[in-house]
Amino acid sequence: MxxxxxxxxxxxxxxxxxxxxxxxxxxxxxxxxxxxxxxMAQVHVLRLAEVRAAVSSGEAERLRVEAQLSIGEVARACGVDQSTVWRWEKGARRPRGLGALAYGDLLETLRAQAAQTNRKKTA
Known part of the structure; x- marks a missing residue:
């Protein structure tokens, strides 16, 4: 507009x-x-919804642990403080802002890696 x-x-x-x-x-x-x-563009609103769903279901923490990443490593990758990631994963805060969008990108990458690992295990 x-x-x-x-x-x-x-x-x-x-x-x-x-x-x-x-x-x-x-x-x-x-x-x-x-x-x-x-x-915010529609794609960002949708991404935030996906991130919040992954966090509330516990998928985000599960993916991080399976990838053997620390909260600090995830926080640095997303450009947020490690206490922020901890609060997101524990449900104390809802992910928001640019850090949450970066977290969504990271989760997407971790999902792809987990899927690839699962395919290799079944092959």
């Missing part, structure tokens, strides 16, 4: 709840609802 769109004018000074309501109300030209929350 173009920055000059009348729907977006003045949104920079809005409160957080007004921004959320605004982004939820914006429609694309073709009539489909835009999947934007805080200016």
């Amino acid at each position: 173009a920055p000059s769109c009348p729907q977006r004018q003045g949104i920079g000074k809005a409160t957080d709840s007004e921004r959320v309501a605004h982004y939820r109300s914006i429609r694309c030209v073709n009539g489909k609802a835009m999947a934007r929350v805080w200016g």
Whole structure:
């Protein structure tokens, strides 16, 4: 959507709840609802949902342990503090932000490695 769109004018000074309501109300030209929350692209919103599901199910921690990675190594790879990863895995915090997106990329890589290892074991 173009920055000059009348729907977006003045949104920079809005409160957080007004921004959320605004982004939820914006429609694309073709009539489909835009999947934007805080200016995040739809793919990022979906990635965050995947990361949160992996964390809440315990899959994230299982993948990390199977790959023999420490919490510190994962934290460095994601650009976050190791206490952040620990809190994510223990359910004390929900993953969010760029660190969570990087965590999602790492989890995807670990899933692929685990699948490849399983294929080798069964062959």
